[in-house]
Amino acid sequence: MNIVLLGPPGAGKGTQAKRLIEAYGIPQISTGDMLRAALKAGTPLGLEAKKYMDQGALVPDSVVIGLVKERIEQKDCAKGYMLDGFPRNVSQAQALDKMLGELRQNIDHVVCVEVPNDELVRRLTGRRTCRNCGAGFHEMFDPPKKAGVCDKCEGELYQRDDDNETTVTSRLKVYEDSTKPLIDYYEKQAKLRRIDGVGSMDAILARITAVLG
Ligand code: AMP
Secondary structure (H helix, E strand, O other): OEEEEEOOOOOOHHHHHHHHHHHHOOOEEEHHHHHHHHHHOOOHHHHHHHHHHOOOOOOOHHHHHHHHHHHHOOHHHOOOEEEEOOOOOHHHHHHHHHHHHHHOOOOOEEEEEEOOHHHHHHHHHOEEEEOOOOOEEEOOOEOOOOOOEOOOOOOEEEOOHHHOHHHHHHHHHHHHHHHOHHHHHHHHOOOEEEEEOOOOHHHHHHHHHHHHO
């Protein structure tokens, strides 16, 4: 089963993807994670991408399309995969359709996770991640026992560079202008499944698994 997770930054796509990996046994392909890994490794691609990411802008299509193409051809994607954060605009969606046509594959479901804007800002600006084990926390909704310290491994918690309020505002605008048109794009292909992204993580997971079957 090939799935696209669509929705604004902060909708919880990454969190739900991690749980869907267990439920369906297919990998998550997050272009954001791939770009952050390239940046951490100091590759030319990562350093180039940083310029866009720091501003909340989209990294050029050719870069992310190349990353996804390489990734979906890997062995662990043979039974399916979840695209998280890709496609981000209509031209990426068209490139994906072309790529999948050549591989004789299809997208089965596009899960669109919907969350109101004011809630997204609260979620994104309070988000904290452990530098050591990658565990996620939230200053307000899921605070660690000791401020700035991971409950699981005592690693240092940090805020993603692009989760400050100014960059969050830009990212939400990019979503409205460039990514939201994909709702229409996939509705026309009869692949869109809208999910209410407000509620407990378990409740949202149950809504997603109900539409995926
Ligand atoms: P995310 O982790 O999905 O919120 O992505 C973080 C940042 O990575 C975005 O704000 C973009 O700068 C970049 N990015 C991630 N995915 C894409 C994509 N499909 N197209 C262009 N830029 C992307």
